[in-house]
Amino acid sequence: MHAWLERQIPKMVLAPSFVAILIFVYGFIGWTAWISLTRSKLLPRYDLHGLIQYKRLLAAPRWDTAMDNLFLFGSLFIGISMLLGLGLAILLDQRIRIEGVLRTIYLYPMALSMIVTGTAWKWIMNPGLGLEAMVRGWGFDSFRFSWIIDPDMAIYAVVVAGVWQASGFVMALFLAGLRSVDGEIIKAAQVDGIPGWRIYSAIILPSMAPIFLSAFIVLAHLAIKSFDLVVALTGGGPGYATDLPATYMYAMAFSRGDIGQAASSAMVMMAVVFAIVVPYLYSELRAKHD
Amino acid sequence: MTDFTASPPGPAPRAPGRIALRWLLFILLGLFALFYLMPLFVMVTTSLKSLEEIRSGSLVAFPRELTFDAWRTAWSGACTGIQCEGLRPYFWNSVLLAVPAVLISTFLGAANGYIIAQWNFRGANLIFSAMLFGCFIPFQVVLLPMARMLGMMGLAGTIPGLIFAHVVYGIGFTTLFFRNFYVTIPSDLVKAAKVDGAGFFRIFWSIFLPLSLPIIVVTVIWQFTQIWNDFLFGVSFSQAGTQPVTVALNNIVNSTTGVKEYNVDMAAAIIAGLPTLLVYVVAGKYFIRGLTAGSVKG
Numbered sequence: 001m002h003a004w005l006e007r008q009i010p011k012m013v014l015a016p017s018f019v020a021i022l023i024f025v026y027g028f029i030g031w032t033a034w035i036s037l038t039r040s041k042l043l044p045r046y047d048l049h050g051l052i053q054y055k056r057l058l059a060a061p062r063w064d065t066a067m068d069n070l071f072l073f074g075s076l077f078i079g080i081s082m083l084l085g086l087g088l089a090i091l092l093d094q095r096i097r098i099e100g101v102l103r104t105i106y107l108y109p110m111a112l113s114m115i116v117t118g119t120a121w122k123w124i125m126n127p128g129l130g131l132e133a134m135v136r137g138w139g140f141d142s143f144r145f146s147w148i149i150d151p152d153m154a155i156y157a158v159v160v161a162g163v164w165q166a167s168g169f170v171m172a173l174f175l176a177g178l179r180s181v182d183g184e185i186i187k188a189a190q191v192d193g194i195p196g197w198r199i200y201s202a203i204i205l206p207s208m209a210p211i212f213l214s215a216f217i218v219l220a221h222l223a224i225k226s227f228d229l230v231v232a233l234t235g236g237g238p239g240y241a242t243d244l245p246a247t248y249m250y251a252m253a254f255s256r257g258d259i260g261q262a263a264s265s266a267m268v269m270m271a272v273v274f275a276i277v278v279p280y281l282y283s284e285l286r287a288k289h290d
Numbered sequence: 291m292t293d294f295t296a297s298p299p300g301p302a303p304r305a306p307g308r309i310a311l312r313w314l315l316f317i318l319l320g321l322f323a324l325f326y327l328m329p330l331f332v333m334v335t336t337s338l339k340s341l342e343e344i345r346s347g348s349l350v351a352f353p354r355e356l357t358f359d360a361w362r363t364a365w366s367g368a369c370t371g372i373q374c375e376g377l378r379p380y381f382w383n384s385v386l387l388a389v390p391a392v393l394i395s396t397f398l399g400a401a402n403g404y405i406i407a408q409w410n411f412r413g414a415n416l417i418f419s420a421m422l423f424g425c426f427i428p429f430q431v432v433l434l435p436m437a438r439m440l441g442m443m444g445l446a447g448t449i450p451g452l453i454f455a456h457v458v459y460g461i462g463f464t465t466l467f468f469r470n471f472y473v474t475i476p477s478d479l480v481k482a483a484k485v486d487g488a489g490f491f492r493i494f495w496s497i498f499l500p501l502s503l504p505i506i507v508v509t510v511i512w513q514f515t516q517i518w519n520d521f522l523f524g525v526s527f528s529q530a531g532t533q534p535v536t537v538a539l540n541n542i543v544n545s546t547t548g549v550k551e552y553n554v555d556m557a558a559a560i561i562a563g564l565p566t567l568l569v570y571v572v573a574g575k576y577f578i579r580g581l582t583a584g585s586v587k588g
Contacts, residue, residue: 008488010409017402017461018417024439024458028432035434044438058442078365091319104574105323108330111570111577113519115536115564117407120541123336123552124349168326172578201504225428226519232540249430254526259434262353277426 036263045257053264063265066243069155073244074223076159081219084163087168090200093178106168114165118232121161122148149242154234158242161233166222170215177211178204215282220276224269244271296370337361344552360553364561370541375531376559380538384518385448385533392513398457399464400507404498405574406465407472408480408520418469423464426559433526440527447529455527456517464509471505474500511573512580515566535562
């Protein structure tokens, strides 16, 4: 009896966390999925009405803008952060004496809240007093830089702030990857007189494919969940020019009182995340078992 | 380590081309450093200027006259909507929220990781996968039911409610960190301890926890950064008076009453960012380790 009890202890200690995850992750996803199939407005209603909320979503111009923005913001944010991160990592990998200091400088934005980042860049890009005024003060009187109040350009302002925040992190990932490449191969290539850029493009970068993949996953995940940055920088505006699915969901849930739309938009966000993450997780787990 | 601008293997003359390349490298690295430092510099200098000087001077100019008024206002006088108490009460809300949430989620993660890595029973790996999966969900998908659940538990709009949400959705990551750390400890250790008559808790307290200092530091830093910087839960599950500092900062910046005080906004932003920035400066190594450990799977 005592031995049996002894064997149950680990299960009993793990149980509360497991139950919590079951309810608060899986149960809640189920609840949101269910609500997304109803006509719920201000209050939840539980009688199913098929895909009506998803049809409304597809018909809503604001959602359309949000998805377009996600695609545009996502590709630029991921693309530029990867390029910049890789470039910085390669530059830093050239035996720089003050590498530690530079690394600290490149990476510190990652420690800040997106709200802080958004607040800072909102001020820098302030049309009347920020960069625009600064450059005009240098004598370029016709200089214009009003991205954050321009509906066509505001989303690029979000990209700039996002890249500023996340690119240092990509740099850290790539730098760790560069350091783990087998030095013997590189020495052999150098002895053979192969030029540096060829060594990078033909030997080092291909061996870092897994790091490209994880950087991509992390950045994509950040892009889809982006909420605070937009709230702080543009508030989703002008109008709803910089709405992303996350801000759309929040607006529907907490200011428009349309929880059917909130639930269905959240489900679409989850589907996008899983379309990216699940194949990756699957291959990771399989690679572990082999 | 790969190095192409310095000397290749064997004796090499310091060719002028190489030196030029070296200079180019430093100039590039320096320019990027300026790009990353510029916002911080602008924030600090703006917060130390008077409004008048902000309007007349350049964005990147040093303050002609240092004034700490903006800091005083940001800390104890700035308006978030109708209340004008500055960031101070919200800063303490964040402290009251982050400290217990970090401690509880770290402790649970340690216990869970210890069990999954060392007391493997049938189904344990399934439970681990289920937890891991929870790390990836966009929180929007649990936002509505969580708001209702907190209401039913009587925790709506309270700090304990926020702590609860952060603990529940933090368990996945903390468990992952500890599990990945504890699987590297040979299982013979547990076997030997059992032979010596030590039980589940004894082995945890006396053997595993003392070994865990590095991973505890990584996890605490990761959780603290996540929770301190959180905005989504803060804005969704709090009400006037219980808001964390990020929500209050956003309210100050977007408050429409009165003159726009950019210096106060910047001082408030620095105050809100200071704790995590300090952690980063003091324990950057562990911060990066958490980021990369989290990114391998999340």
